[in-house]
Amino acid sequence: MITLLDEHYLYFPNVDETHESGIIALGGDLSVDRLLLAYSSGIFPWFEDGEPITWWAPNPRMVLFFDQLKVSRSMRNVLSKGVFRITWNTAFREVMLNCQNVPRRGQLGTWITDDMLEAYCKLNEIGAAKSIEVWQGNELVGGLYGIDLGHIFCGESMFSKVSNASKVAFIYLSYYLEAEGYKLLDCQVYNDHLASLGAVEIPREVFMEYLYDR
Structure with a gap:
């Protein structure tokens, strides 16, 4: 079932x-209150410019447990x-802005619309x-x-202008969250890059248990 929201x-x-596609709702708005309600309910927006606002609660959910973080020997160097x-x-x-504009292999455009930029x-x-930034000198070369x-960080997007910069951002964020006592880093949906860093898929119901366990 996909719910149509009233703004x-x-x-x-x-x-x-949630529908088996992972979509739970369409419409509504990108107000601060709605976005906060969404994330605290295990839901996030993901859509392209010109499409209706699309809200997701996928099953399974991709997450990183900090004790499963994979840092290769080359990355340690x-x-x-x-x-x-x-x-x-x-x-x-x-x-x-960099996440919005830096080209990605296999992607023709971006899902970070101008309205989404202003909302976040x-x-x-x-x-x-919040963000984490990776610099070379005074140039911003990566980040997420x-x-x-407060107990879970929901990662949205990352970018890299030079080799390894986005991985460095992800690793440092993971170190920081673990030190601060966070339960996990929410990576939302599967991709090979995140899997190579140790992220795994878990059932949505298990993710929701972590979300509600403050």
């Missing part, structure tokens, strides 16, 4: 009502050499969305951003 009514159905400088939540809009920047202003729920 004037703040509501999401229970994730148990990169990290130990100090090739990159890492910062936390100092250039959120710039990270999002508003979330950043209230501390609900996501929603910080």
